[in-house]
Amino acid sequence: MGKFSKGILFGAVVGAASGLLFAPRSGKATRQKFVDELEDWSDLKDDFNDKLDQFKESAQALQATADMYIEPFIDGINQDVENFMFQAEPRLDQIQEQVEKIQSELPKLPTED
Structure with missing residues (x-):
């Protein structure tokens, strides 16, 4: 001490x-x-300990709920991103092909030297 x-x-x-x-x-x-x-002080201490125990139980319940919902939520978001990319990549490839086709068909502009 x-x-x-x-x-x-x-x-x-x-x-x-x-x-x-x-x-x-x-x-x-x-x-x-x-x-x-x-x-009186003993009663206050008991009340405080009861409230502290309730808080701990609430915090544990919140943690359990978060553990139960957060991981599936993140997995769902990741799956949605993968699905979007799966759908977007062919479309982006088509757009790139169209841009290249348009560029090849445009007349060449003379450059100034």
């Missing part, structure tokens, strides 16, 4: 002890207040 952590812990203990010793309440009332505060 680092020096800072030890200092914080020591300060908390000294502060709590001082508060108990110099409190304007009676010892019984101070002890009851202390017990009530501990119970």
